[in-house]
Amino acid sequence: xxxGLLAVLCCAAVGAAAQSLPVPPFASKPDLARLDYDLKPRxxxxxTWVIEGEVADFSRAxxxxxxxxxxxxxxxxxxxxxxxxxxxxxxxxxxxxxRITREPVQRVIALNLHPDYFFGHQAWADRPxxxxxxxxxxxxxxxxxxxxxxxxxxxxxxxxxxxxxxRDGLDPQTLPQTLQVGGHRLxxxxxxxxxxxxxxxxxxxxxxxxxxxxxxxxxxxxTPHAQFARWTASLDxxxxxxxxxxxxxxxxxxxxxxxxxAGIRQTRDWLQWLTAQMQGSAERxxxxxxVLRLPVPERFARWAAQPAELHRSLTQWYPQFEQRVxxxxxxxx
Amino acid sequence: xxxxxxxxxxxxxxxxxxAVPAFAQDDQTGGDPLGSMQYPSxxxxxxxxxxxxxxxxxxxxxxxxxxxxxxxxxxxxxxxLDKVGGGVARIRxxxxxxxxxQVLDFEPLRALPMLAFRIRMEQASPVxxxxxxxxxxxxxxSTWVQAAGGGCTVPGLTRADGSWSRxxxxxxxxFFNNVIDxxxxxxxxxxxPMDTGLVAGVPSFHIEQLExxxxxxxxxWRIALHEPVSENPLITFELPTASPPAFRLVGRDxxxxxxxxxxxx
Numbered sequence: 001x002x003x004g005l006l007a008v009l010c011c012a013a014v015g016a017a018a019q020s021l022p023v024p025p026f027a028s029k030p031d032l033a034r035l036d037y038d039l040k041p042r043x044x045x046x047x048t049w050v051i052e053g054e055v056a057d058f059s060r061a062x063x064x065x066x067x068x069x070x071x072x073x074x075x076x077x078x079x080x081x082x083x084x085x086x087x088x089x090x091x092x093x094x095x096x097x098x099r100i101t102r103e104p105v106q107r108v109i110a111l112n113l114h115p116d117y118f119f120g121h122q123a124w125a126d127r128p129x130x131x132x133x134x135x136x137x138x139x140x141x142x143x144x145x146x147x148x149x150x151x152x153x154x155x156x157x158x159x160x161x162x163x164x165x166x167r168d169g170l171d172p173q174t175l176p177q178t179l180q181v182g183g184h185r186l187x188x189x190x191x192x193x194x195x196x197x198x199x200x201x202x203x204x205x206x207x208x209x210x211x212x213x214x215x216x217x218x219x220x221x222x223t224p225h226a227q228f229a230r231w232t233a234s235l236d237x238x239x240x241x242x243x244x245x246x247x248x249x250x251x252x253x254x255x256x257x258x259x260x261x262a263g264i265r266q267t268r269d270w271l272q273w274l275t276a277q278m279q280g281s282a283e284r285x286x287x288x289x290x291v292l293r294l295p296v297p298e299r300f301a302r303w304a305a306q307p308a309e310l311h312r313s314l315t316q317w318y319p320q321f322e323q324r325v326x327x328x329x330x331x332x333x
Numbered sequence: 334x335x336x337x338x339x340x341x342x343x344x345x346x347x348x349x350x351x352a353v354p355a356f357a358q359d360d361q362t363g364g365d366p367l368g369s370m371q372y373p374s375x376x377x378x379x380x381x382x383x384x385x386x387x388x389x390x391x392x393x394x395x396x397x398x399x400x401x402x403x404x405x406x407x408x409x410x411x412x413x414l415d416k417v418g419g420g421v422a423r424i425r426x427x428x429x430x431x432x433x434x435q436v437l438d439f440e441p442l443r444a445l446p447m448l449a450f451r452i453r454m455e456q457a458s459p460v461x462x463x464x465x466x467x468x469x470x471x472x473x474x475s476t477w478v479q480a481a482g483g484g485c486t487v488p489g490l491t492r493a494d495g496s497w498s499r500x501x502x503x504x505x506x507x508f509f510n511n512v513i514d515x516x517x518x519x520x521x522x523x524x525x526p527m528d529t530g531l532v533a534g535v536p537s538f539h540i541e542q543l544e545x546x547x548x549x550x551x552x553x554w555r556i557a558l559h560e561p562v563s564e565n566p567l568i569t570f571e572l573p574t575a576s577p578p579a580f581r582l583v584g585r586d587x588x589x590x591x592x593x594x595x596x597x598x
Contacts, residue, residue, distance in 0.1 A: 005434040152481060285509025285518050287449035287569045289406035292396055294573065322567065326505045326522055 023218050026054040030063035037063050039096045044257055045206035047073040051267045055219050057305040060209055062152035067253050071097055074182030079104030081210050083120030087161040090120025100193025110166050111199045113138030115146035119162040133169030134197035140165050177248040207248035217255025217263035220309035228275050258260055262295045282321035316332030367459045369474050371429040379427045379463050382520040383471050390414050391474025393462045399480035403564045404451045409462040411446040419468030421446035431456035432531055433560040444554040445571035454480045491526055500524035504594035518572040529560040543584035547577045
């Protein structure tokens, strides 16, 4: 095991340590007895609000509310971004928005196929719901399995929730797409790697990027549909757009809203470390059970959802690294 | 969802276990440090009427949580018994709360008394390694593995897509040096669907026995596998550093298919 440890230390030295971000305390006080998420919209830019989930893993205590949803009050209707993990969340999100503005919601956008991006769609049945066409297909294919899993994890919070995929699939050929909505110039772009279809929304009027699942901050990234090389390339693309002044503020789906590229760099650092860890361990001949027990570098150890999310990633992806090494010929020594 | 539909069967068998007063003593767990009521019947099923000493000289490690209930990684290490009772003769792994409880039976022979492998788990359960030393004594180590209720989250891939028949019995193997002191690691995969027999219309179909032979026909270890071992079993063995460069892996499944492959560094 000594060599395994050395490999970890080497990898840690290569990745440039990403700057850490303050994580504010969870603003909501979910009440399980009343099934009240206590959603508290917070304004982050003109007309722009986020409802922040806990920076944590799913739990009944947080109502499985771990996602940041958002809405933009444009002057010509509201654009809603992501609808949370359940029917109840969507309903309470809708009421929270109605408390802030009388403008009607003109569209609802889900940035990818994961359940907390669209399980609140039941509350928006009378509004256009959009997602990339590939995401819509994924929601349709996997929605029931997501529901099974979330009912198991979240219990009563899921009451009455049925997977309700977005109806309007955006053809990737039509992206990037700029929408002038009221006083906001919004641009939709397609990237990939966190899932096969990652939609991002840039509000050029306010300089806010809704980054979806491509960017995590102070929280271990989830990887059930990851394509690691493409994800890293998408993060580089985002960093370039930031350098070109296309956005200033980043709203990740999980983790604190922040200015700059700290979240982009954290996510990139993690993906590089994780893949190097798996490759190095497979070449050393370690079994999955041993890799699950390797120490995590200090800079990642404090992140939310550690080690559960790391273990999910290793359990899902390490067998492929093992397999490549097994069929790849004789050992180096 | 291979194992789905077995819950009721399991519940029925569990109920009957509780009801049968086969171990009418005050402690219905047979002294199990994990407090499992299934332990006494598991022990009897695994080692018969013999008694077993609970010990941390037998290390069993599983994940904190079985994220993939079809592939739960387990490590068993009985090197702590190297100097006890003449050393380790065999290791039997079994699971209290699985529809099929016997996992494998390993005779280390010339190998180290340790191995890593993956199994299917239907629900959270203790996992046991019953280790018999050469003097006939049994020693048992345990761990508790948490798993999601409902067990499987992913169907057996090669059974689902039909590809198993093209790879049946293929062997992949590789040696690794210096992973642990004093050992030469052999990681071995045999392609096999390892059907549990618990899915409607798919009878039990699994590797029954494997052994590692050197050029002179000497056997270095022997292992019998049961249904809970995961599809396309990947098993990690530890051989002495002074072991031959090349071996032959020989075995069969319960349908009589032969497994026979060169295993060389």
